[in-house]
Amino acid sequence: MEGSCNCKSVQFSSSDEIRAIVNCHCNLCRKMNGSAFSSYVVVAEEGFILKSGVLKTVQVSENASKIFCDHCGTPIYNQNPKLAGLKILYLGSIDNAPNLKPAINIYCESQLQWVNQIATLPNFEQGVV
Numbered sequence: 001m002e003g004s005c006n007c008k009s010v011q012f013s014s015s016d017e018i019r020a021i022v023n024c025h026c027n028l029c030r031k032m033n034g035s036a037f038s039s040y041v042v043v044a045e046e047g048f049i050l051k052s053g054v055l056k057t058v059q060v061s062e063n064a065s066k067i068f069c070d071h072c073g074t075p076i077y078n079q080n081p082k083l084a085g086l087k088i089l090y091l092g093s094i095d096n097a098p099n100l101k102p103a104i105n106i107y108c109e110s111q112l113q114w115v116n117q118i119a120t121l122p123n124f125e126q127g128v129v
Contacts, residue, residue, distance in 0.1 A: 001014045001041075001094060002096065003076070003089065003094045005053065005068075005069035005076065006069070006072045007069065007072035009070075009071045010054070010055065010074070010076060011050075011051040012049060012051055012076065013049045013051060014043045014048045014049070014087070014089065015044060015048075017043065017044060018100075019086065020042040021039070021042070021100055021102045022040050022102055022105070023037050023038070023102045024038050024039075025037045025105060025107045025110055025111035025115070026106070027110050028060065028064060030110075032060050032064075037105075037112075038090070039091035039102055040088045040089060040090060041100060042083075042089070043087055043089060044085060044086065045086055045087050046085075053070070054070040055067050055069065055076060056070040063081060065078065065080075074092075074093060075092075076090060076093050077089045077090060078090075
């Protein structure tokens with residue numbers, strides 16, 4: 001599995017052995033990512049290889065560090081000491097992400113009420129002019 005940031009400065013690879021693909025609806029993920037929920041691919045830490053670029057780490061809570069491109073700010077992965085040995089890759093940082101599909105939703109007690117209705121919204125191939 002290959003991945004990169006938006007500016008292509010950071011490039012990485014990871015073992016194809018995926019432990020889980022999840023949508024996280026917790027308040028922390030919403031705040032630190034500015035989105036309704038975050039999608040992650042959980043992999044073993046030893047299979048992750050940083051090929052190029054510089055990563056910056058910010059401790060966002062007692063149990064979460066966010067690691068992102070030092071140049072463009074694209075989030076690459078999170079780490080949690082409770083999940084030692086794992087990297088929680090951002091689905092959007094993976095180059096073949098269209099082939100990956102979340103299997104579960106977690107922290108649904110804080111899920112926004114409208115999220116379950118996304119599929120019923122009008123769809124446009126590109127932005128609305």
